[in-house]
Amino acid sequence: MSAFRSALHYLAGQLREIGLFIALIAIILFFQITTNGITLKPINVSNLIVQNSYILILAIGMVMVIIAGHIDLSVGSVVAFVGAMAGVMITQWHVPWWAAIVLCLGIGALVGMWQGFWIAYFGIPAFIVTLAGMLTFRGLTQIALQNQQISPFPDEFRALGSGFLPDLGGGTSPLEPLTVVLGILATLLLTVQGIRQRAARKKHAVEDEPFAWFLSKLIFTAVLILLITYLLAGYRGTPVVLIVLGLLVVVYSAVMHNSVFGRHIYAIGGNLNAAVLSGVKTKRLTFLLFVNMGVIAALAGLVFTAQLNLANPKAGDGFELDAIAAVFIGGAAVTGGIGTVTGAIIGGLIIGILNNGMSILGVGTEFQQLIKGLVLLAAVAFDVYNKRRSGVR
Amino acid sequence: MAMNILEMRNITKTFPGVKALQDVSLEVQRGHIHAICGENGAGKSTLMKVLSGVYPHGTYDGEIAFENETVEFKSINDSEAAGVVIIHQELALSPYLSIAENIFLGNEQEKRGWIDWNKTNLEASKLLARVGLKDNPITKIMDIGVGKQQLVEIAKALSKEVKLLILDEPTAALNDEDSAHLLDLIKHLQGQGITSIMISHKLNEIKAIADEVTIIRDGKTIETLDMHADQISEERIIKGMVGRDLESRYPDHTPHIGEEILRIEDWTVYHPLDHGRAVVKDANISVRAGEIVGIAGLMGAGRTELAMSVFGHSYGHNISGKVFKNGVEIKTNTVAAAIGHGLAYATEDRKRYGLNLIEDIKRNISAAALEKLANLGWVDANKETVVAEGYRKSMNIKAPTVEALAGKLSGGNQQKVVLSKWMYSNPDVLILDEPTRGIDVGAKYEIYGIINRLADEGKGVIVISSELPELLGICDRIYALSEGRITADVPREKATAEYLMQYMTQERERDHE
Incomplete structure (x- = not known):
């Protein structure tokens, strides 16, 4: 309680x-x-x-x-x-x-x-x-x-x-492969980074956010990125400017x-x-x-x-x-x-x-x-x- | 019953998560001066805010009777209409308006929306006479000192036909002379039938003028003492405030004094706006390793100006003089340079100059030495937390975590954060400007302990204070400063309040002759 x-x-x-x-x-x-x-x-x-x-x-x-x-x-x-x-x-x-x-x-x-x-x-x-x-x-x-x-x-x-970044699927695949790869990579990186940060905070005995909140935030972010990836891959792939913005x-x-x-x-x-x-x-x-x-x-x-x-x-x-x-x-x-x-x-x-x-x-x-x-x-x-x-x- | 002008019964006030006041009762007799004291955070100010309607009726439990009638103030306007006027610690005057305009601010002497200037200034003069102020009512507030500003506040209260005057730490920013004048005035107003409630940390003032004193601790009334009945000593009041006997107000300390660590020679500083006026003149001071040196001076003597001008030329114009560290001349033209040479300056005004109130404890502690935590410009946030956590424990900063905001801490804890910040920068000489201002007795004792510890680590400590007993209690040597000149260098054995005061006022008297 x-x-x-x-x-x-x-x-x-x-x-x-x-x-x-x-x-x-x-x-x-x-x-x-x-x-x-x-x-x-x-x-x-x-x-x-x-x-x-x-x-x-x-x-x-x-x-x-x-x-x-x-x-x-x-x-x-x-x-x-x-x-x-x-x-x-x-x-x-x-x-x-x-x-x-x-x-x-x-x-x-x-x-x-x-x-x-x-x-x-x-x-x-x-x-x-x-x-x-x-x-x-x-x-x-x-x-x-x-x-x-x-x-x-x-x-x-x-x-x-x-x-847009070059279409590796040659314009024929339903989901543009490069975008899919980038999206999954970004999700993985963010997840790993989040977990590592939490571990470091734990190691330094910092009082941290509740685990459930941490997890839901992580899942939410991952779902969001994958959703955007899915939508972009279904059109022309990754806009160049999105890479600039992301960086x-x-x-x-x-x-x-x-x-x-x-x-x-x-x-x-x-x-x-x-x-x-x-x-x-x-x-x-x-x-x-x-x-x-x-x-x-x-x-x-x-x-x-x-x-x-x-x-x-x-x-x-x-x-x-x-x-x-x-x-x-x-x-x-x-x-x-x-x-x-x-x-x-x-x-x-x-x-x-x-x-x-x-x-x-x-x-x-x-x-x-x-x-x-x-x-x-x-x-x-x-x-x-x-x-x-x-x-x- | 008929004797009491005010009765507050069983006042309870809760903030989310905290019970600020719990069943507090207060009875104030008509025509008396009633002091309220207690440690910081004890609930004194909250109680006065309940009384004056800052916290409107309905947001607290309990009952208030004023002049034998139950009152339900919903705002400051309500309480002022009834004759209860509160003067806050931070004065609420507009610097660019005249004395008269300030007195009648919100209560303008008007005819159909147009201000009657003759009446405004005439009435203001009468009120000024009552508080013993001889200045012209058209003088701007910014052109008079803090002491006079305090008197203008009281004149303003009188203009509202005050019956009960509440003064929150009225002498906190005043020098001894102005304080004495203000206390006389409160006494004088008592003669005219005005009841006063005075919140104060200064026990000698309470002893001097209060008829009763109510002690509040942890949101509860502890006791009300009749100051006339028995011999109520300062120690007796302190005991009530802290709930224990304070054997000594100053911790014992045996100094281990080494070589000279810092020397300032022929230091002269001119006023930043009034370039012809020397604020500090030919000052020579030195401090040795392990030594606690005091600077005693009345308000306006140039204490803070001396310290800040040495610390990175943070104050003043056309600064001249030399600074020697371990016998070698150094330049302290910028704050970064001063810090680099091992100086630290903890300001007298924590909220304005010392802390980032909207930032958490850890980031305040790391603020002056961020590069110690950084690698190629990147801060190691985990290490920062560990460092801050260390200070939270060793300095006994009362906060649940180091991620609590500095603005939410009490004065004593804020001061500990400021000290932690400078300790982390690992200086050789610390200048502490009014290190215990606005801090309760218990926390003061802790701060003195910290100062002793710093000296024992071989650092030189310079303490600037308005409170002579404090300097006498902790310093190994005391400089007297008057009108920007060092007038005496007094070793601990010779130092008494009277002796120091003589030098603190020396130059000033010569000028009058």
Whole structure:
């Protein structure tokens, strides 16, 4: 009985995490029913991932910025600027596509250094600096493109946004073999990693989550990955951008969890003064954080441009808001110090599925905006309510 | 019965999982000064929040009678309307508004929605006169000191026609002079028929002005002592608070003093905003291995400023002077450099400068020495847990696991987390700024023990404190600081409170002449 109760108590502490998953599943099921099964059709799942990839990529960088207690409003414009530069380089300067990608990531880093300098070393609030950046980089985009669109891009470059890994089944097998192999591999890796971590915690006598909860989480994750694998394998296989996204999630989750850099980000967001007096080099950290955000925004810009096969002066408009919304739906705190990469990804998926489902249902964009706004408000209200109840802070 | 202005009967207040108050009863006589004391977390503040309606009627069990009528306060507004005003430990004044505006905040002197400034300032002047404050009511709050701000809070309470004034640790942030003035004022208001409830850790203050003292321990009333009836000693009150006889408030300690470990020469620091003002002037201090050195000074003497400017230039402008470690000059321009040279500074303000309250214990403990746990930038989280767990046990941090949030701990336990953090960074010299501020008697004793242990390990310890008895109780040598100047270097044998006070006030008097 007491074991059951302590399990319940534990779950109550994880309410936010569980709530987010339940919300995601509920939304998926809702659309699955109302769209008569279109939502979970292989082609739609594939599209969902591809079409939301750049917002999810942005959300990874954004959650780090927000955990540190800052914000970045410029990412939408940076996406456009990088897309424009990619277009100019490839079509006008005839730079090879791979070199253009490297150079564009470099541009992202420069953008980040520029903004990071004013924020970290000059002490201007990120809100102002990136608001200015939102305008400047939009302006630079239009200058670079001379207010024209650039198209088309070479196929190799487009693969980054809309390509798939090679089909090993030769297009004839009902399930694409490479995707199946990758899916099973990912499941195995995650399971082994989970078990190893639990064993290590046990060895160090850390009080751990209840076994039943651990097991159900493991099974849930495995089923989820295998389901997605099954659906993707039934269409055209693994999108290139899913591999990019997967790598980013794994690497940045690890960084935020276990690296000194990530820990220091939580430290300055949780209490800047205490972090300074603990010897954290807060200025350098903030600077690097924005450089990182710049590179990630550049990557999102490349993916987006590759996907549309178009560099457009109006590209990326409002992306910053989607990314910020994803981060807050994913449980980050407005005041900093709290948030996770996986949370931001789930938040981004919730927004993506809402967009996708409502579009299938033919809901007008005005109602889509309205509903997304209410979802964001509800998610944060739930957070605030939860915190007040548990008496943290 | 008619004598009592307030009777709280059998108050029980439960938070999820914790019984914060259990059958607490409190009777306060009209026109008396009633002190409440108890260890941190004993339930004093909770009881006052029940009384003032912060926890509305219905969220607790029990009964409150104010002026012989049962009352059911649903909010602070209700209790203030009845004449019960609470002044919190953290002052609730807006720094950018004037004294007068603050006094009438939420209670504006208005005519049809427009503020009557003449009336506001005139009424404010009258109230200021009652609390003995001569400042102009249009002065901004940020331009007056904490002591005066406290008086403005009381003036604000008077403007609400207060009958029962509740003061939560009113002198915690005040120096001795301001404290004495405040206590006089409370006494003076008593003469005007205002009843006061005062929560305080400072037993000498309770002795000085309280008529009764109620002791609360673990959410229960232990006893109410009549301060006039018998000779109630401080030891007697402490016994009630901790439930045991505290033989000595300071653990015995035989120092083993070695070579000089740190010396600061001609240290001068200017104010970060007012560049012409020297906050610390030509200070020379040193500490030897195994030695506990005190810095005594009144508020505003530059104690924290001295410490923080040495620790990575965290305070001040145009800092000059030299720092020697084991006889070799070192640079401590950044916090990282200071930590690298084996310095540690535990702040006087744990919540603002010491801890990440929304993070757990283990991550707070590892915060200053994360690289010790890291390999090529990656933190070994398991090792971190083991380290933190070790400190939880050795420092007696009362928390179920090291994954409890720092913000949920009591003051004493938070301080132990801060100390653990700096112990893990393995410094040679620790500067502890007000290490026992806001901490209950039992936990203080533990902190003193930790300080002794650090000295016995051969570290140099510098203790900054507002409480002279504390410095006299634990230090091997004490510097007196006045207006940024070191005015005396007093060995333990010669140190008395009177002797030190003479030097702590020395410069100030000369300036007045």
